[in-house]
Amino acid sequence: MTEYKIALVGFGGVNRGLAQLVADRNAEWKASLGFGIKIVGVTDLFLGSIVAEEGLDAKQLVALPIEKGALAQMSGGTAEALNEAVIKHSGADMIAEATFTNPVDGEPATTFCRWALESGIHVVTTNKGPIALHGAELKDLARRKGVAFEYEGSVMSGTPVIRLARQALAGVEVQGFEGILNGTSNYVLTRMKDGLAFNDAVAQAQQLGYAEADPTADVEGFDVRLKVVILANELLNARLSVSDVACSGISRISPEDIAQASANGASWKLIGSANREVDGSVRASVEARLLPNSHPLAGISGATNAVSFKTTLLGAVTVSGPGAGRIETAFALLSDIIAIHTTHGK
Ligand SMILES: NC(=O)c1ccc[n+]([C@@H]2O[C@H](COP(=O)([O-])OP(=O)(O)OC[C@H]3O[C@@H](n4cnc5c(N)ncnc54)[C@H](O)[C@@H]3O)[C@@H](O)[C@H]2O)c1
Numbered sequence: 001m002t003e004y005k006i007a008l009v010g011f012g013g014v015n016r017g018l019a020q021l022v023a024d025r026n027a028e029w030k031a032s033l034g035f036g037i038k039i040v041g042v043t044d045l046f047l048g049s050i051v052a053e054e055g056l057d058a059k060q061l062v063a064l065p066i067e068k069g070a071l072a073q074m075s076g077g078t079a080e081a082l083n084e085a086v087i088k089h090s091g092a093d094m095i096a097e098a099t100f101t102n103p104v105d106g107e108p109a110t111t112f113c114r115w116a117l118e119s120g121i122h123v124v125t126t127n128k129g130p131i132a133l134h135g136a137e138l139k140d141l142a143r144r145k146g147v148a149f150e151y152e153g154s155v156m157s158g159t160p161v162i163r164l165a166r167q168a169l170a171g172v173e174v175q176g177f178e179g180i181l182n183g184t185s186n187y188v189l190t191r192m193k194d195g196l197a198f199n200d201a202v203a204q205a206q207q208l209g210y211a212e213a214d215p216t217a218d219v220e221g222f223d224v225r226l227k228v229v230i231l232a233n234e235l236l237n238a239r240l241s242v243s244d245v246a247c248s249g250i251s252r253i254s255p256e257d258i259a260q261a262s263a264n265g266a267s268w269k270l271i272g273s274a275n276r277e278v279d280g281s282v283r284a285s286v287e288a289r290l291l292p293n294s295h296p297l298a299g300i301s302g303a304t305n306a307v308s309f310k311t312t313l314l315g316a317v318t319v320s321g322p323g324a325g326r327i328e329t330a331f332a333l334l335s336d337i338i339a340i341h342t343t344h345g346k
């Protein structure tokens with residue numbers, strides 16, 4: 001029976017969700033998926049770090065209090081985040097990288113991915129920064145080292161979209177896409193429709209684990225911009241940089257705008273899109289749009305996301321599902337591990 005040794009880099013909502021899945025389902029996976037997972041290391045800026053080659057108790061990790069240096073409370077743990085040592089020397093076959101997304105330069109997560117890949121260790125990540133800003137370099141490094149670099153959860157959380165489009169839609173000629181790609185902003189717009197104030201709706205999204213560490217990234221469109229770059233480069237073979245994508249958010253939409261839209265049978269939505277132009281170039285944008293309620297994306301509510309691919313052979317193909325959430329995103333990491341097991345399984 002294959003047992004993957006994994007090190008968790010960043011132990012916030014998403015990787016705690018993965019530990020929860022391991023605690024609850026590892027035995028079942030051995031039967032249904034043909035492998036198990038052993039957590040051999042954890043490192044987190046706030047909580048500290050720990051390594052245990054024999055494996056850590058996932059239940060104990062899930063129950064760890066969210067207190068500065070809390071990993072020092074576990075036998076062998078320390079209050080220091082020994083990121084490099086945990087990534088390179090914990091004996092892990094793979095790391096699950098889930099630290100903060102840095103939309104400016106993708107650091108330090110990009111360095112964490114490089115350390116692992118250079119050491120011949122697979123990487124699964126939900127972090128948009130390294131992929132949107134350094135994806136080509138990291139994919140090339142992974143190829144050269146013969147290891148996997150998987151990032152399904154970077155777009156639409158656990159809802160399959162990157163691998164689905166890459167594999168199941170291969171050959172249908174994707175010409176473009178438009179979608180609701182941020183759970184927090186869609187949740188905020190939905191709750192404002194119910195009468196909640198903007199700031200209160202953002203606070204709820206934070207409590208529910210949807211928002212970025214700095215929710216400005218959600219409501220000003222920066223998070224969607226990263227996702228548009230990832231999807232356009234992945235599916236349209238574009239070579240977009242973040243600066244190529246015009247971007248605005250939802251913070252200027254007032255309760256009055258929302259009420260007026262409702263009265264007129266329309267809804268405000270934050271839409272990320274990219275399209276191949278006749279000259280072959282790809283044009284992309286992120287903006288709030290007023291959609292008639294008959295539009296397929298107008299009825300997508302709460303933290304649900306949806307993306308509609310424009311294809312030559314099938315017309316529009318639309319995928320909808322959770323766009324954020326701790327367990328939902330942890331599932332994306334599991335789907336990456338399953339993909340690694342399929343391609344690199346021992
Ligand atoms: N929560 C979601 O719904 C969701 C969905 C898709 C993608 N993501 C992405 O997944 C990642 C993790 O999300 P989350 O909700 O768990 O965030 P989180 O804020 O709950 O956790 C991030 C953790 O990373 C740690 N960290 C930050 N910088 C670090 C560093 N330099 N070294 C070590 N640890 C560091 C923090 O202390 C924190 O515990 C983010 O990049 C986010 O954009 C989240």
Ligand SMILES: N[C@@H](CCO)C(=O)O
Nearest residue numbers: 182183184210211212
């Ligand atoms: N903060 C992001 C997490 C998923 O990438 C969102 O709300 O969509």
